[in-house]
Amino acid sequence: MTIDLILDTAERVFTDHCNKEIRDSAESGSIDDQKGLFPEGLWTVIQDTGLHQVGGRESGTTLADAFRMIRLAGKFAVPLPYPEILISNRFVTGQGLTTVAEGVIAPWARRAERVVTDDGQLVDEFDVVEGANLAGEPRDEVVFENSKSIELPPNFRAIMAMTRVAAMSGALEKLLELTIDYVGERKQFGRPISGFQAVQHNVARMAGEVAASTRASDAAIEALDTDRFVIQVSAAKVRVGEAAGVVAEIAHQAHGAMGFTHEHELHHYTRRLWAWRDEYGHEKEWQQLIGRQVVAVGADRAWELISDCAH
Amino acid sequence: MFSGLDFEPARLPPEAEALRVGVRDFVERELPGDYLRNSDFNEGHSAEFSQKLGMRGWIGMTWPKQYGGGDRSFFERYVVTEELLAAGAPVSAHWIADRQSGPLLLRYGTEDQKLKYLPPITRGESYFSIGMSEPDSGSDLASVQTRASAVDGGWILNGTKLWSTDAHRNHYMVALVRTGPSGESRHEGLSQFIVDLHANGVTVRPIKNIAGDEDFNEVVFEDCVVSEENLVGAVGNGWEQVTSELGYERSGPERFLSAFRVFVEFVRYVGASPSDEESALIGRLASHIMTLRQMSISVAAMLQAGKNPATEAALVKSLGNDFEKTLPELVRLFAPRLGPKHPLRCSLEQTLLHSPSFTIRGGTREILRGVIARGLGLR
Known part of the structure; x- marks a missing residue:
């Protein structure tokens, strides 16, 4: 199956099996209705359709394809540790639900059978201190004594950052779609609010941020097998992280009080964006990484570095 | 993506990349050491420099040979123009003729007009407003x-x-x-x-x-x-x-590089051991430039393929112009009172003083947002 067919399949699966109710019940946290229920049904369908193996070494698909899938999952706010499932499947052999920890914090460690840490340890016996990010996505502390050292690629942190870039760019696109639909339907003063110039300009600004994010994310994926990958991911994490704040703000403003309710699905995307931009390095961390590279080549070669033409 | 917004992946082909080093060496050779470089396409009107570019075949690059052009691709022109702007070379003399008036004549002009006006433009001798x-x-x-x-x-x-x-x-x-x-x-x-x-x-x-x-x-x-x-x-x-030329007018590297020399002088100013905050700002600005450039090249590819990416072009210009205005605003806070001849101060002041024009010329921010909103189906 080509990746386009797989993406089509995934879109159908996500449309049919990933709704607001499932996302709500998967949320973990201190509020009564945050039950932290792992979406077992969705997980079963994903395994049955093989979508948990996209990007795997024997799947006939690539790591770039995995990022495309993660982008789509971001667009649907899939309440699974989906990036961690695909990335661990690519780099670690073995069975069972495997998650990846940033330091000692891992999505859904409470449900996982194994944990891979981003510094190259494989853990299969561990305790969990449950926690969550501000989107209510389980982010559990993994407590362990014994681990096995495994080999991860040297740019593994960039690969994990790329998962957040891809997921964010998907969620950003969803926010633009939701907002365009909403301002076209919502009527005030006798006409759809999309007719007001102030609203149009906010949505246009949002579209600019979303398009920049998509392009930055795609450019990083395109650079995957080159020595430009890390710098492109860095730039994308910076640019998309910045866009996340702007776009979430405009989306909420456009949706008014309606979008501030728990009942509306808008927050499933905005809260995830607020959380994901901080995971695997917020903007400033990656800004500094690029900044130091630019300074290292010096003013007169800064353009070469930026334009990828150091000959 | 959704209707009206489609930035397809695009890379500059090898034959375009091959031009880069030559342009760079040329600029280094031709620009006097004390020339205050400026990446704004409107700054720096030099007949001498334009004529030298003409002799190298770097004006009217995409035009047919019979009119003095180079029969080259938009990508090749893209590389030459972005290198000239990034280097802060004086390009304003021939800029409009090369970007706009020449292509207009090629598309709508008579054979006599093409033969009369285009060859002198490509030689860097004839300038249009x-x-x-x-x-x-x-x-x-x-x-x-x-x-x-x-x-x-x-x-x-x-x-x-x-x-x-x-x-x-x-x-x-x-x-x-x-x-x-x-x-x-x-x-x-x-x-x-x-x-x-x-x-x-x-x-x-x-x-x-x-x-x-x-x-x-x-x-x-x-x-x-x-x-x-x-x-x-x-x-x-x-x-x-x-209106037919707006895609060309609005998506080129001149729409986000106007303040680029401020960035270069800032990198020089912070030297080899920048503070974390200085590194962060440089990285932030670089990330924006890299992304805008990818978007701009994507539009160039659509133009090369004969498409009409009007909304995408408006979007690149709008984002790019806002960025070129923001750049000096952010850098100035890191550059305390510098001497009047300091290159960073000169570059900052020159760019700030011209920055109001960035979001006005070639379509105001307000017009562009209207174009984008229309592309999104809001009007």
Whole structure:
């Protein structure tokens, strides 16, 4: 199956099996209705359709394809540790639900059978201190004594950052779609609010941020097998992280009080964006990484570095 | 993606990349060491430099050989223009002729016009100004009042064009004028003429800008006679003609690189051991430039493929212009009181003083957002 067919399949699966109710019940946290229920049904369908193996070494698909899938999952706010499932499947052999920890914090460690840490340890016996990010996505502390050292690629942190870039760019696109639909339907003063110039300009600004994010994310994926990958991911994490704040703000403003309710699905995307931009390095961390590279080549070669033409 | 927004992946092909080093070496050789480099395409009018570029074949690159062009791709032109801008070279003399007037003539001009006007442009000897805005027509271009009346064998022009950059230094203007009633669409009855800026009946008055420069002009036509051969395209087709080039006008590297030399001088200023905050700012600005560049190249690819990415081009310009205004605002906070000759201070001041024009020229931010909103189906 080509990746386009797989993406089509995934879109159908996500449309049919990933709704607001499932996302709500998967949320973990201190509020009564945050039950932290792992979406077992969705997980079963994903395994049955093989979508948990996209990007795997024997799947006939690539790591770039995995990022495309993660982008789509971001667009649907899939309440699974989906990036961690695909990335661990690519780099670690073995069975069972495997998650990846940033330091000692891992999505859904409470449900996982194994944990891979981003510094190259494989853990299969561990305790969990449950926690969550501000989107209510389980982010559990993994407590362990014994681990096995495994080999991860040297740019593994960039690969994990790329998962957040891809997921964010998907969620950003969803926010633009939701907002365009909403301002076209919502009527005030006798006409759809999309007719007001102030609203149009906010949505246009949002579209600019979303398009920049998509392009930055795609450019990083395109650079995957080159020595430009890390710098492109860095730039994308910076640019998309910045866009996340702007776009979430405009989306909420456009949706008014309606979008501030728990009942509306808008927050499933905005809260995830607020959380994901901080995971695997917020903007400033990656800004500094690029900044130091630019300074290292010096003013007169800064353009070469930026334009990828150091000959 | 959704309708109206589609930035397809694109890479500059090897034959385009191959030009890069040559351009870079050329600029280093030709620019005097004390030249204050500026990445704003409007700054730096040098006939000498333009002629040297012409000799290298770097003007009219995409035009057919029979008109002096290079039969090259948009990608190759892209590399040359972005290298010149990034290096801060003086390109304003030939810029409009190369980007806009030449392509307009290629598309709508007569064979005689192409043979007459294009070869001198490609040699870097003939420069054009834009004749669109007027005292009462800015963003609302369809409201232009300058009129051309048919007479025996030609036309008589009366009216005033405004904000025509370098009209006091350039040779020709392509003027958008009214030749008939505007009709219900308001877009009818417009035509374009090539006007010799040194002809009788043409008065060019420079207008000093806030930087103290005289770059743009008021151009008054008083019974200015132009011959039939100066009509570009068909009578009444002016609106289609002026809007057809917007994709080219709005998405190029000049729409996000205007402040680039401030970035370069800032990198030089912080030296080898920057603070974390300085590194972060440099990285932030670099991330924006890298992303805008990817978007701009994507539009170049769509143009090369014969598509009409009007919304995407408006979006690149809008994002890019906002960025080039933000860049000096962020850098200045890291550059305390520098001496009057310090390159960073000179670059910062020059860019700040010209920055109001970034979001006005070639389509204001407000117009562009309207174009984008239309592309998204909101209007």
